[in-house]
Amino acid sequence: MTNQKRFNVAVVGATGAVGGQIVKLLEQRQFPVNTLKLLSSARSAGTKLSFNGQEFAVEEAKPESFEGVDIALFSAGGDVSKALAAAAVERGAVCIDNTNAFRMDPDTPLVVPEVNIEKIKEHQGIIANPNCSTIQMVAALKPLYDRYGISKVIVSTYQAVSGAGSRAIDELLRQTKAALEGTDVNPDILPVGSLPVKHQIAFNAIPQIDKFQDNGFTLEEMKMIRETKKILDDEDIQLTATCVRIPVVSGHSESLYVELKEDFQMDEVRQMLADAPGLTLVDDPESQQYPLATESAGKPDVFVGRLRRDLYEPRALNMWVVSDNLMKGAAWNAVQIAEYIAAERQ
Numbered sequence: 001m002t003n004q005k006r007f008n009v010a011v012v013g014a015t016g017a018v019g020g021q022i023v024k025l026l027e028q029r030q031f032p033v034n035t036l037k038l039l040s041s042a043r044s045a046g047t048k049l050s051f052n053g054q055e056f057a058v059e060e061a062k063p064e065s066f067e068g069v070d071i072a073l074f075s076a077g078g079d080v081s082k083a084l085a086a087a088a089v090e091r092g093a094v095c096i097d098n099t100n101a102f103r104m105d106p107d108t109p110l111v112v113p114e115v116n117i118e119k120i121k122e123h124q125g126i127i128a129n130p131n132c133s134t135i136q137m138v139a140a141l142k143p144l145y146d147r148y149g150i151s152k153v154i155v156s157t158y159q160a161v162s163g164a165g166s167r168a169i170d171e172l173l174r175q176t177k178a179a180l181e182g183t184d185v186n187p188d189i190l191p192v193g194s195l196p197v198k199h200q201i202a203f204n205a206i207p208q209i210d211k212f213q214d215n216g217f218t219l220e221e222m223k224m225i226r227e228t229k230k231i232l233d234d235e236d237i238q239l240t241a242t243c244v245r246i247p248v249v250s251g252h253s254e255s256l257y258v259e260l261k262e263d264f265q266m267d268e269v270r271q272m273l274a275d276a277p278g279l280t281l282v283d284d285p286e287s288q289q290y291p292l293a294t295e296s297a298g299k300p301d302v303f304v305g306r307l308r309r310d311l312y313e314p315r316a317l318n319m320w321v322v323s324d325n326l327m328k329g330a331a332w333n334a335v336q337i338a339e340y341i342a343a344e345r346q
């Protein structure tokens with residue numbers, strides 16, 4: 001398209017795990033970029049990153065950085081979004097925020113394009129990207145929700161370390177080497193956050209992602225519960241989540257028990273999931289085909305398999321849902337939203 005409108009884009013957290021993937025996707029998708037600002041903290045200012053064959057120096061993110069910016073993609077932690085998103089909006093930018101800062105704000109749409117893209121119209125400057133574990137779950141639930149209604153979901157997650165940022169990836173690799181060499185693994189990063197105790201992730205499974213809440217659930221578990229209700233616009237749906245960090249670099253896996261409101265035929269469910277946008281059905285037990293984290297890495301889709309009717313509740317379905325947390329769980333969902341905004345403004 002020759003007269004395509006091009007946009008001034010800022011990526012906040014460009015040196016991070018999610019930000020790096022956003023920059024890659026903007027390039028791969030040939031997003032109509034006019035100018036690009038790559039922003040980080042003062043620590044990485046001056047780092048060179050490449051985009052479309054050109055080198056860009058990373059700058060420290062400040063309110064003035066957003067002068068003239070049309071679309072700002074934030075993935076530098078909730079505090080940075082809280083400190084800078086308003087400054088970006090004041091200067092006329094639309095912010096697509098990957099952090100937890102605004103997700104439950106009633107004025108901020110929480111968007112998974114395949115599920116509720118119509119909500120972006122309601123934005124007042126900020127559009128929130130849901131939590132990575134929520135995105136892949138709601139993408140898989142949506143076709144079932146629309147066809148049968150859902151009364152209850154019980155989810156257990158098996159989450160990759162990249163969900164906790166690039167330092168957690170380094171930590172897994174370092175600890176794995178140390179454990180194999182028989183030296184001390186010295187846990188330092190996981191669970192992430194200002195928590196007094198850190199645990200070994202190499203050869204382990206940690207049933208804590210983020211801080212414990214007063215009700216005994218962790219913040220990650222409560223994010224999955226609250227965000228799903230908001231995205232499906234259904235306060236009555238019952239959800240229970242147990243979130244576990246496992247020693248995988250990328251790709252979150254989830255075991256879901258889903259109670260539907262109506263009877264279902266397995267063949268119809270299979271067909272609906274196979275046809276749904278953004279979902280890939282991988283479900284052939286005979287040839288041992290089911291979604292795997294290794295197979296999802298670098299791909300935009302949410303993979304669904306291990307479909308089976310529950311043994312005791314005939315209206316319930318068990319399934320296994322896998323997606324690359326840095327792609328659909330973060331960067332790809334954000335870039336999809338940016339593409340909708342760009343298309344609307346052409």
Ligand SMILES: NC(=O)c1ccc[n+]([C@@H]2O[C@H](COP(=O)([O-])OP(=O)(O)OC[C@H]3O[C@@H](n4cnc5c(N)ncnc54)[C@H](OP(=O)(O)O)[C@@H]3O)[C@@H](O)[C@H]2O)c1
Nearest residue numbers: 013015016017018040041044075076077099163165166330
């Ligand atoms: N990883 C995932 O799967 C995932 C999924 C969904 C949402 N998220 C959310 O996305 C955000 C980033 O996650 P990540 O995994 O990419 O983390 P990360 O790898 O640790 O990267 C953090 C990024 O934020 C920048 N940053 C830190 N403090 C800053 C400050 N004061 N001002 C400006 N930039 C600052 C860092 O820059 P420096 O290089 O200067 O430190 C880096 O670019 C988090 O809020 C996370 O919850 C992550």
